[in-house]
Amino acid sequence: MARLGIDLGGTNIVVGLVADDCSIKDRISCKTALPRSAESIAEDMGRLCQEIIKRNGLQNKDIEAVGAGIPGTVNKKTGIVEYANNLGFENVPLAAMLKKYIDIPLFMDNDANAAAWGEYKAGGYKEDSFVLITLGTGIGGGVILDGKLLHGINYAGGELGHTTINFKGRPCNCGRTGCFEVYGSASALIEQTRDAMAFDRVSDHLYEKSVLWTLCGGNIDNIEAKSVFDAVSQGDELANILLDEYTTYLSEGIANIINIFQPAVFCIGGGVSKAGKTLLDPLKKKTAKLIYSRNSAVNTEITLARFDNDAGIIGAALLNELP
């Protein structure tokens, strides 16, 4: 039976019609258009659900469940979004608001948890422990142990990006310093690259012929995470130094998480993961040397996510299957 998965993001609200085999049969979206009221956002979420049901010739009774991934702390018992920084939500009774528009069993969870659940279910993993981190503006995380999503006492569990890897390091918007996401997110890679290029230009000019300058058209504001991987593929020296530094930060954060959970699978998602082996190979090598269990016969398999942004939609749709 079909289900609906809602991905409520800071930029777009996307609703997908998800089949039993985890494929997305149709999708519909609108702009989140922040800042605006939770009531108005809930109305749009409901409207998109109704539209996608209608245009696929379905009725409410044909939809097993609706699930929503929310970028914040979601109390699953009360249906209240306790805190969502990007959306400006504090203690918003989103489930109650949505029920005005959707008369179908409704489930909600944190968006990174939903993405982990989606990647795990759609990927057909048989292992009962699985961790997903997504490298984007920040680092999102979801932890599955014994086949269940880890929520913690207050549903804020699995915030893997806000674990410190350098407590004398750069400030994080969570209030601490040196968080994993300050060094390991896609935004961090962009910042590290821009800093290195700017510093080189005012100091020793060792890398003024770097391909990175060509790729950004001479303007470091145009540097993206992808620029570094593109330059690495052309053998660029500065890009290789930057990738080495970035994967060193990442491996420190990943080793911390592996030491805590020792999951069967550690999956890396987000735009940066599209770099494939260029990212994965050095990460595997560096992490293997850092983990406490380095001498064990069996260790965590580090892999790349396969479902990209779709994982959030699929996982949201499948929230009703959470044990």
Ligand SMILES: [Zn+2]
């Ligand atoms: Zn933080």
